[in-house]
Amino acid sequence: MTSHDGFGQVSVIVPAAGAGTRMGTKKQYLPVNNKPILQHTLERLSEMQVRQIVLVVAPDDQDFRKVPGHEACEIVTGGDTRGESVRNALRHLKLEDADWVMVHDAARPCVRVAEIERLVAAVDDSEVGGLLAVPVIDTIKRVQESKVIATLDRQGLWLAQTPQMFRYGVLRRAMEKALAADIAVTDEASAVEYLGLVPIVVEGRRDNIKVTTRADLALAAWYLEQQIGEQPDQVHGLQNKQQDQR
Numbered sequence: 001m002t003s004h005d006g007f008g009q010v011s012v013i014v015p016a017a018g019a020g021t022r023m024g025t026k027k028q029y030l031p032v033n034n035k036p037i038l039q040h041t042l043e044r045l046s047e048m049q050v051r052q053i054v055l056v057v058a059p060d061d062q063d064f065r066k067v068p069g070h071e072a073c074e075i076v077t078g079g080d081t082r083g084e085s086v087r088n089a090l091r092h093l094k095l096e097d098a099d100w101v102m103v104h105d106a107a108r109p110c111v112r113v114a115e116i117e118r119l120v121a122a123v124d125d126s127e128v129g130g131l132l133a134v135p136v137i138d139t140i141k142r143v144q145e146s147k148v149i150a151t152l153d154r155q156g157l158w159l160a161q162t163p164q165m166f167r168y169g170v171l172r173r174a175m176e177k178a179l180a181a182d183i184a185v186t187d188e189a190s191a192v193e194y195l196g197l198v199p200i201v202v203e204g205r206r207d208n209i210k211v212t213t214r215a216d217l218a219l220a221a222w223y224l225e226q227q228i229g230e231q232p233d234q235v236h237g238l239q240n241k242q243q244d245q246r
């Protein structure tokens, strides 16, 4: 599953049902470089010719209809949490247990096909799946009431990104079980870990940011701009070993 053709076996879920509380608006529809964030994300994903893309939107949302690329997606109604939104999409998908499902946040428009390909290649033989992540470079403090309680050892700490991809049977069981137990599932991997399984980590790139606050809008615009200048084999292709932006 290392070529673009291999993506034909992958179903993609794009959770886009969030309220954007920290941004103050549904950020997936905010323009960055003249296109809604969701459009950038769908464009990146549609470069891969996957089996299907399921776009998860909030129950009251009609704005997705204005975003080019939505016509090619199956639309599913989201839930109150990201976990419930993904679970709804998994219930909608009619797949075999061994089939691959990839989940990618609508709010991560700067992902490159090249890093998605590296993830796909790395999990190929796995019965579970894995995720993109980057090592923590900052010093991490535990803080209470404006006072430092502890400094964590950042050795071995990584920041989880998306895409995350798992076998359908594994992810479906994991999400149903974790949500039933009221476990906080802020990503798919945490639900899979809750099942006692071990996701594979593939080092991603730092520009695959999740647009969360106003400041991220300018950053995403700049990263997308930079990526236009890249050679096609930097945006596509497994040969990209360069890990700048660290």
Ligand code: CTP
Binding pocket: 014, 015, 016, 017, 018, 019, 020, 021, 022, 023, 027, 028, 056, 078, 079, 080, 081, 082, 083, 085, 086, 105, 106, 107, 108, 210, 211, 212
């Ligand atoms: N998401 C979703 N369903 C939810 C909550 C989030 O599909 N109930 C999606 C968001 O639309 C986003 C991704 O999950 O693409 C990551 O979530 P996040 O960055 O937290 O977005 P929001 O929940 O919209 O933002 P906030 O937490 O600030 O409200």
Ligand code: MG
Binding pocket: 018, 082
């Ligand atoms: Mg959220």
